[in-house]
Amino acid sequence: MAEHPAGSGRVWAGALLLILLAGAVLAAPWLCGQDPLRMDLGARLQPPGPAHWLGTDQLGRDQLARLLHGGRVSLMAGLAASGAALLLGLAWGVAAGLTGRTGDFILMRAADVGLAFPGLLLALVLVGVWQGGVWTLVVALALTGWAWWARLARGLLREAQGREFVLGGRALGVGPWRLLANYLLPQMWPPLAVAAAMKTGWIIVALSALGYLGLGIQPPAPEWGAMLQQSRLYMSRAPWLMLVPGGAVFLVVLACNLIAEGLRRRWQIREVRWL
Amino acid sequence: MSGSGGILAWLARRLAAVLVVLWGTSLVAFSLQIISPGDPAELILRTRYETPAPEKVAQLRQRMGLDRPAIEQYLAWLGRVARLDLGRSYRTGEPVSREIAARLPATLELALAAFALVVGLSVLLGLAAAWRRTRWLDRLLQPVGLGLVSLPSYWLALLLIALFALDLGWLPVAGFGGPATLVLPALTLGLGVAAMQGRVLRVKVLEALGQDYLRFALAKGLGRGRIVLRHLLPNTLVPMITLWGMSLGSLLGGVVVVETIFAWPGLGRLLVEALLNRDLPLVQGVVLLMALLFIGSSLLADLLQRLLDPRLAGEGTHG
Numbered sequence: 264m265a266e267h268p269a270g271s272g273r274v275w276a277g278a279l280l281l282i283l284l285a286g287a288v289l290a291a292p293w294l295c296g297q298d299p300l301r302m303d304l305g306a307r308l309q310p311p312g313p314a315h316w317l318g319t320d321q322l323g324r325d326q327l328a329r330l331l332h333g334g335r336v337s338l339m340a341g342l343a344a345s346g347a348a349l350l351l352g353l354a355w356g357v358a359a360g361l362t363g364r365t366g367d368f369i370l371m372r373a374a375d376v377g378l379a380f381p382g383l384l385l386a387l388v389l390v391g392v393w394q395g396g397v398w399t400l401v402v403a404l405a406l407t408g409w410a411w412w413a414r415l416a417r418g419l420l421r422e423a424q425g426r427e428f429v430l431g432g433r434a435l436g437v438g439p440w441r442l443l444a445n446y447l448l449p450q451m452w453p454p455l456a457v458a459a460a461m462k463t464g465w466i467i468v469a470l471s472a473l474g475y476l477g478l479g480i481q482p483p484a485p486e487w488g489a490m491l492q493q494s495r496l497y498m499s500r501a502p503w504l505m506l507v508p509g510g511a512v513f514l515v516v517l518a519c520n521l522i523a524e525g526l527r528r529r530w531q532i533r534e535v536r537w538l
Numbered sequence: 539m540s541g542s543g544g545i546l547a548w549l550a551r552r553l554a555a556v557l558v559v560l561w562g563t564s565l566v567a568f569s570l571q572i573i574s575p576g577d578p579a580e581l582i583l584r585t586r587y588e589t590p591a592p593e594k595v596a597q598l599r600q601r602m603g604l605d606r607p608a609i610e611q612y613l614a615w616l617g618r619v620a621r622l623d624l625g626r627s628y629r630t631g632e633p634v635s636r637e638i639a640a641r642l643p644a645t646l647e648l649a650l651a652a653f654a655l656v657v658g659l660s661v662l663l664g665l666a667a668a669w670r671r672t673r674w675l676d677r678l679l680q681p682v683g684l685g686l687v688s689l690p691s692y693w694l695a696l697l698l699i700a701l702f703a704l705d706l707g708w709l710p711v712a713g714f715g716g717p718a719t720l721v722l723p724a725l726t727l728g729l730g731v732a733a734m735q736g737r738v739l740r741v742k743v744l745e746a747l748g749q750d751y752l753r754f755a756l757a758k759g760l761g762r763g764r765i766v767l768r769h770l771l772p773n774t775l776v777p778m779i780t781l782w783g784m785s786l787g788s789l790l791g792g793v794v795v796v797e798t799i800f801a802w803p804g805l806g807r808l809l810v811e812a813l814l815n816r817d818l819p820l821v822q823g824v825v826l827l828m829a830l831l832f833i834g835s836s837l838l839a840d841l842l843q844r845l846l847d848p849r850l851a852g853e854g855t856h857g
Contacts, residue, residue, distance in 0.1 A: 376559050376563055379562070379832060381788055384791050388813065391810075391821070392573060392574045393575070468691075472690065475692045476794070476810050491696065509696060512690045519688075
């Protein structure tokens with residue numbers, strides 16, 4: 264084990280878990296031939312068995328099919344929202360770090376406004392007011408997440424700008440764009456990668472939390488949070504309805520956190536602060 | 539540089555920044571009205587089960603000032619909000635401030651209970667790392683901590699309900715009133731945050747343990763308990779204050795989900811109900827209040843940290 268850099272075990276474990284989950288979700292039509300929307304009232308609340316590997320719900324729908332099809336939306340929307348928030352925030356933070364004092368002040372106060380709403384409050388309100396489909400969710404979550412990235416990117420940029428070889432590059436007459444691309448950004452990637460893994464997990468949780476609250480993807484479309492919410496009434500009679508979708512969210516987030524934690528150890532980055 | 543003059547200047551700068559941010563949050567809250575599809579006047583009539591006849595709608599629009607330009611509407615709204623008049627709920631017709639005041643104590647009770655859990659548990663988890671004799675405990679707590687951080691709160695809530703309420707029957711499934719009903723919601727809200735803070739504190743403790751002043755204290759032959767109390771805790775806990783202040787904010791954000799699951803009559807549930815009913819003034823009021831509480835708690839934590847940490851006294855604003 265000694266020849267492996269610290270943390271690589273976690274990274275591999277997390278990546279493997281994520282690949283397995285994503286693979287299962289993408290292969291949903293082949294893995295499980297059942298229709299996630301087809302009701303069979305004669306087979307309500309069936310426990311896991313050969314006919315339905317993960318049992319059926321209160322309307323007799325196959326839970327494995329619902330889990331896999333729901334996962335497609337959760338994972339894809341989560342990745343899209345996470346990526347959009349990262350790109351927007353990164354551009355914002357870099358712009359703040361590169362413009363003068365006034366521009367920096369204005370941009371960062373705007374980011375502070377974005378950070379003034381705790382947790383998923385902003386996403387919740389935007390989704391609740393807009394009441395749209397998946398893309399509304401993606402946009403709302405990206406608008407909730409970008410400010411955190413802006414602040415992180417700006418802090419990392421400041422740190423990079425203070426390094427001696429960056430000052431040296433500037434003294435040599437390297438232009439601002441080349442300085443950014445070749446000197447500054449490469450130093451920012453490692454902490455950004457750690458944060459990206461962590462935040463993607465957070466966004467997938469937020470996505471299904473909105474579903475649980477009845478403000479996310481609307482039934483009858485399968486969604487992990489909404490499935491959990493409906494399982495509430497059948498908790499004693501059909502505990503698998505509660506264990507399966509919740510476990511799926513947990514595993515996705517665990518995989519993201521394993522990757523983040525492993526990368527953090529490997530590159531010896533200090534704990535990224537606050538969620 | 540240091541001394542009360544420094545801190546007052548710092549506080550004045552921070553308060554100015556806070557005012558700018560508060561103004562920004564008011565813009566966001568107001569713009570909910572703009573981005574919301576549909577006509578509020580029509581919406582009000584519908585929620586009161588009246589038929590939205592065109593002349594009635596037009597009348598109401600005029601009375602609410604909806605026919606004026608957005609900027610005029612915003613200024614009028616801001617003026618009312620500044621006087622703590624948040625308007626009336628579309629649904630009940632009650633003043634929003636009264637609806638919020640009725641729900642605020644339950645949320646504060648829940649958030650403070652969870653906050654106490656976060657502070658207490660994170661210190662315990664952090665200190666477990668400091669004792670060599672409990673290294674096995676540290677080894678065990680590391681994966682447990684990662685697991686807790688990864689648990690979505692709504693699933694944790696259902697698992698806790700299944701175990702402690704349905705299986706063992708020790709605690710009520712949901713509801714409000716008395717300490718027994720507080721346990722599960724506070725645990726749900728606080729456990730994940732506590733695990734995360736514990737991990738941060740653990741790193742700080744391990745870093746501090748490698749530093750000269752602690753090695754020197756050990757070499758001097760001071761007892762472990764004394765070293766922890768006099769040297770380790772002050773140096774590791776003071777930097778945690780900002781983080782705790784911010785965690786109070788994330789607890790406020792988490793309240794929305796937890797209150798819904800446990801039927802806890804607080805602000806979070808009020809917000810979800812308001813959203814589902816499309817009750818905009820109520821939504822705006824809760825959002826503004828939550829942002830205010832969040833900003834206030836971080837400011838308070840920053841101030842406290844500055845007062846307790848002499849190293850920060852002379853510095854300018856950070857972050």
